[in-house]
Amino acid sequence: MRAADRSGIRWLLAELPELVAGGILSAEDAAALRRHYSTKDPGEPRRIGFVLSAVLGSLLIGAGIILLVAHNWDCLSRPVRCAIAFAPLALSQTLAIFVLLRRNESAPWRESAAILNVAAIGTAIALVSQTYQIQGDFARFILVWMLLALPIVYLFRTSVGLAIYFVGATVWVLSSKGDAFLGASPNDLWVWPLLLLGVPAFIALLRENRNGYGTLLTMTALAVAAACSLGQTDGIGAQSFWRGSFAGFWTVVYLVGAAPFKDWRPTRPHPFVAAGWIGIVSLAIFLSFQDSWRSRQWQNAVDLIPRHYPDLLAAGIQIAWVLAALLFAAYALWKDRGRANLAPAAFAPVAIIAWGIAKRTGNPLLPSLLLNFFTLVLGLFTLLRGIRAGRAFEANLGMLVIAILAIARFFDSEFEFFVRGVAFIAIGLGFLVTNLVVFKRRAGA
Amino acid sequence: MKSWRLIVFALVGLAQLAVPASLIWKREQTLRHGRVWKFRTAPVDPVDAFRGRYVALQFDAETQEISPPPNAGSGQTVFVTVRQNPEGLAEIDQVLANAPTGDDFIEAKLAGKTVSLPFDKYWVTERDAPAAEAAYFAQSRRDKRNAFVIVRVFRGDAALEQLYLDGLPLGEYLRANPAK
Numbered sequence: 001m002r003a004a005d006r007s008g009i010r011w012l013l014a015e016l017p018e019l020v021a022g023g024i025l026s027a028e029d030a031a032a033l034r035r036h037y038s039t040k041d042p043g044e045p046r047r048i049g050f051v052l053s054a055v056l057g058s059l060l061i062g063a064g065i066i067l068l069v070a071h072n073w074d075c076l077s078r079p080v081r082c083a084i085a086f087a088p089l090a091l092s093q094t095l096a097i098f099v100l101l102r103r104n105e106s107a108p109w110r111e112s113a114a115i116l117n118v119a120a121i122g123t124a125i126a127l128v129s130q131t132y133q134i135q136g137d138f139a140r141f142i143l144v145w146m147l148l149a150l151p152i153v154y155l156f157r158t159s160v161g162l163a164i165y166f167v168g169a170t171v172w173v174l175s176s177k178g179d180a181f182l183g184a185s186p187n188d189l190w191v192w193p194l195l196l197l198g199v200p201a202f203i204a205l206l207r208e209n210r211n212g213y214g215t216l217l218t219m220t221a222l223a224v225a226a227a228c229s230l231g232q233t234d235g236i237g238a239q240s241f242w243r244g245s246f247a248g249f250w251t252v253v254y255l256v257g258a259a260p261f262k263d264w265r266p267t268r269p270h271p272f273v274a275a276g277w278i279g280i281v282s283l284a285i286f287l288s289f290q291d292s293w294r295s296r297q298w299q300n301a302v303d304l305i306p307r308h309y310p311d312l313l314a315a316g317i318q319i320a321w322v323l324a325a326l327l328f329a330a331y332a333l334w335k336d337r338g339r340a341n342l343a344p345a346a347f348a349p350v351a352i353i354a355w356g357i358a359k360r361t362g363n364p365l366l367p368s369l370l371l372n373f374f375t376l377v378l379g380l381f382t383l384l385r386g387i388r389a390g391r392a393f394e395a396n397l398g399m400l401v402i403a404i405l406a407i408a409r410f411f412d413s414e415f416e417f418f419v420r421g422v423a424f425i426a427i428g429l430g431f432l433v434t435n436l437v438v439f440k441r442r443a444g445a
Numbered sequence: 446m447k448s449w450r451l452i453v454f455a456l457v458g459l460a461q462l463a464v465p466a467s468l469i470w471k472r473e474q475t476l477r478h479g480r481v482w483k484f485r486t487a488p489v490d491p492v493d494a495f496r497g498r499y500v501a502l503q504f505d506a507e508t509q510e511i512s513p514p515p516n517a518g519s520g521q522t523v524f525v526t527v528r529q530n531p532e533g534l535a536e537i538d539q540v541l542a543n544a545p546t547g548d549d550f551i552e553a554k555l556a557g558k559t560v561s562l563p564f565d566k567y568w569v570t571e572r573d574a575p576a577a578e579a580a581y582f583a584q585s586r587r588d589k590r591n592a593f594v595i596v597r598v599f600r601g602d603a604a605l606e607q608l609y610l611d612g613l614p615l616g617e618y619l620r621a622n623p624a625k
Contacts, residue, residue, distance in 0.1 A: 082469060086462070093458045100450050121461050128465040130568045132472040133605040144464060151457040155450055 009037045051214075054108035055160050058115040078131055085127035092120040100155070111214075114156035118149040118164060139176040142168055146194070153201050159214025162201050166221035169194045170228045186310035188232040192317060195225055210261070216271065223253055223275070230321060237314025240359070243287060247351030248321035250279035251344070252328055258340040259332040280344045281375070281401055285408050287351065288371040293364035322348055341394070343381045350374045375405045383434065390442045395434045403427045475604040479597030480549050482527055482535040484562070486585050486592040486608075498574035499566040500581050500608065502594065506537050510558050514542035517555050524601065525551045525560055534593065544601065552601040564596060564605040569615065576619055584610040 013034060019025045025033075096113045103109035122145045129136060146168035153161045173191040202222060205215050230249055234242035254276025257269065286292055325348035332342055354367035383398025385391075406427055410420055485505045506527075517523060524545060528538040540560060544550065554561045569577045585592040595606045610618040 085465060089461060089465075093461070096454060096458075097451070100454060104450070117461075121464075124461070124465040125468070128468050132469065133564070133566075133568060134468055134472060135564050135566060135605075148457070148461050148464060151453065155454055155457070 013037060051108045051111060054112045055115065058112040058119075059160075061116065061119075063119075081131045082128060085124050085131065088120040089117075089124045092117040096152075096156070110156040111158045111160055114152050114158035114161040115164070117152050118145075118161055121145055121148045139172055142172045142175065146172065150197055153198065157201070157204065157208075159205055159212070159218050162198055162205065163214075163218045163221040165198050166195065166218065166225040169198070170221075170225040173225075173229050173232050186236055186314075188229070189236065189310060189313055189317070191225075191229045191232065195222070195229065198222075219256070219272070223272075230318075233314045233317050237311055237316075237318050241315070241318050241355065243283075243292075244348075244352050244355045245318040245321045246283060247280075247348045248323075248325035250276055250283060251325035251348040252321070254280060254344050255325070255328045255332050258342065258345075259328065260336050260339060276344060277397070280347045281378075281404065283351075284347060284371055284375045284378070285404055287354065288368055288375055288405065288408060289411075290364045290368045293354075293358045293367045322352055341382060341385055343378050346374065346378075372405065372409075375401060379405065387434065387437055387441070390438055392435060392438045392442075395438050396431070399427075399431050399434050402430070471602055472604055475597050475599040475602040476606070478548065479599035479602070479604060481606075482529075482596050482598055483533060483593050484596055485534045485590060486581075486594060498571055499568040500574075500577050502565050502567055502608075504562055504594075506535060507556075507559055507562055509537050511537055511540045511560060513540055513555055513558065517542055519555055519557050521555045523553055523555045523560060525553045525562075527551065527598065535596075548600050549598055550601060551598055551603045562603070564594070564603055567594070567605060567608045567615075573616075573619060576623075577615055580610050580615075580618060580622065581608070 016025070016030045016034060020027055020030045092113070096117050099106075099109045099113040103113075125141060125145065128134070129141075146165055149161065149165055149168070152158070153165055169191055172194070173188050176185065176187055202218060205212075205218060209215055227246075227249060230245055231242075234245055253272055257272030257274075257276055325345070329342065329345040329348065332340070332345065336342060350370060354370045357370070358364065358367040379398045379401035381398070382401060383395050386393070386395030386398055406423055410423075487503045487505050487508065514523060524541045524543065526538045526541070526545060526549065527535045530536050537560060539545075540555070541550075544552075551563065553563055581592060591611045592609065594608050597604045597606055608615045613621060
């Protein structure tokens with residue numbers, strides 16, 4: 001039984017007496033329904049609570065250990081401090097062996113043992129560094145820590161551990177330049193193999209429990225890591241192409257939530273749908289400004305077909321994101337048959353075409369017009385879809401997209417106040433009429 | 446099924462122990478066999494959330510203009526040899542692209558026409574940190590240059606051994622001059 005159905009079942013069971021009283025169900029039928037639904041899935045909610053508290057407890061203990069370490073006892077001699085540094089590591093390893101032998105089937109045990117062990121690795125390295133005044137750079141510390149944590153993720157099949165690993169990879173790619181937090185160096189491309197090392201564990205997690213909270217947490221961490229890494233990659237490869245690669249990225253994020261996979265959180269929208277909407281609309285609005293297409297880099301010879309290997313590799317990764325978005329969109333179109341709103345997925349091809357025009361002509365007007373057109377059509381399509389299906393939320397979302405586009409246009413054009421006033425009244429009326437139509441339809445149906 | 450997991454975990458566990466152990470081993474070698482150098486400090490201060498509190502150090506030697514090896518860019522790893530000046534303090538002698546023979550050199554990063562030394566934090570207890578910072582500032586002002594560190598150098602590794610203020614190790618100095 002799907003986790004998301006539980007509230008529905010509770011509602012149904014509460015309705016039963018009324019249905020019997022109203023003569024809609026016979027008492028036997030009601031009893032049969034009650035039997036059918038109350039025998040199933042008694043352990044589920046308790047298990048989630050247990051996992052959650054175990055994970056939280058382990059995180060708190062791990063953080064507590066790190067804080068104790070940060071207190072830095074200098075009244076202790078060096079060997080004693082070293083022994084203390086190794087103690088949490090040795091204890092967590094003992095616990096890990098116990099879990100592998102005796103509690104391997106229990107997710108809370110595995111998650112807790114893995115998190116404690118991962119925290120202990122970092123603690124041991126940090127405390128030894130402090131004791132011996134070893135300076136080492138921060139990025140390297142994170143890298144060693146994450147590489148030592150990775151096998152633990154696989155051995156213990158831990159979703160929180162995997163999320164920590166992805167976050168660690170993000171911290172690494174952002175801090176790998178030493179002092180300068182922004183700016184990219186070719187070394188940053190190593191973040192992709194680093195992320196790929198975690199992907200098989202992620203796929204296993206998806207297979208095991210697609211709609212679980214741990215899976216969602218890990219997926220979010222992976223998406224954030226991919227966004228940061230892609231940002232760094234754009235700085236190395238074809239720099240003007242970030243418009244295309246991030247259009248691809250947000251399209252993929254949207255489709256992960258919206259595409260029709262088997263058993264994929266069917267009763268309510270996936271959080272990635274919301275994230276995808278926000279990303280796609282924000283970037284589309286940004287690119288609908290002419291200024292966002294004015295760039296000195298169009299003339300850069302290195303652009304898109306770079307001559308050196310790291311640049312070439314980076315450009316390959318940028319293009320790979322676009323290809324992934326296009327293939328993913330094709331798959332969704334083929335499988336979906338009109339259930340989900342796939343219009344936002346058109347963002348990737350539109351952004352690529354706009355980029356191609358800008359690259360070829362160097363004229364910022366055409367690409368910005370294209371993006372304006374796309375955003376308008378996206379809003380209208382969503383609005384009409386919502387009205388037709390009687391879904392007020394979707395209709396309002398479409399209106400909202402149109403409204404944001406209209407507001408954006410006021411920022412970069414010099415319309416008179418009168419024109420702006422009329423336009424705002426029109427948009428306001430649009431919202432009212434939309435809702436009126438939707439609710440009337442719903443009432444009529 | 447269980448046994449392969451245990452074997453893999455045993456290897457992983459050994460690797461986990463080996464990383465901090467190798468740090469200790471390398472540092473112990475330096476502390477035992479390294480040559481002692483005195484570096485005079487010059488001032489700063491942040492908080493490193495991950496590793497407790499420390500005094501951020503800068504050195505006179507880091508402001509010394511050097512001639513970088515040919516084709517070496519900023520941020521690149523270089524090998525630095527050190528000499529003693531008449532005051533008995535260390536200053537940079539040569540900056541090389543490759544490790545020299547012998548044990549007495551430091552691995553550092555090139556920063557334009559200067560080098561950035563690989564020891565710029567001195568960790569102190571949470572309790573002592575504010576007093577240590579204040580004392581360090583008091584002793585490394587422009588008009589009063591009384592702070593230096595003792596560093597042991599061995600095959601590229603530089604082990605920061607002690608911070609001296611007014612001729613005393615930090616701990617003793619703080620006991621002799623308690624915060625008012």
